[in-house]
Amino acid sequence: MPEIDHESPTPVYRQIAALIVKEIESGALPVNRKIPSESALTQRFGVARTTARHAVAHLREEGWVFTVPQRGTFVKERAGADDD
């Protein structure tokens, strides 16, 4: 279930980020939908919160999501993407 390979040369945080991107692209996570919290990711993938945070920070830097303190992180609107 975790789908995380700790032996892979690809860092864990990037693997998690990639999986979330996949969910965004598939439509499972539409625009403005809250993505799983850091704690949720921590449990789901069996990683440390710092690692989950790193994955989210990466998604933010890549423009996939935006974060609202104390509320959560949400899927960002992109040019050429369908709205919810």
Added chain:
Amino acid sequence: MPEIDHESPTPVYRQIAALIVKEIESGALPVNRKIPSESALTQRFGVARTTARHAVAHLREEGWVFTVPQRGTFVKERAGADDD
């Protein structure tokens, strides 16, 4: 801005430590003032967190600062130094 010279024979962590000492001596960082966090130093100087940590550890060994776990690192009182 970084004022860090990676080509210098002086290790990066010592250069950072020296800059902080300068700020303490100039009064920019008075006694009991919290010095920049490891993350802040990491960003400010464009170094790895381990390097920033090394710089802070060095300052601690030299008696310039003291660290309170989970709270931060603060400027230590010195004999002959003015209080804040």
Added chain:
DNA sequence: TATCATTTGTGCGTATGTATA
């Protein structure tokens, strides 16, 4: 009003692996 759970923000402690000189 007060309390509680949730969630992000911040900060340090530690360890491993890699690379270079």
Added chain:
DNA sequence: ATATACATACGCACAAATGAT
């Protein structure tokens, strides 16, 4: 082998804001 430096990853603790009760 040692010192330096970076990237990654796990752990722990506390703060602050939000939302629900």
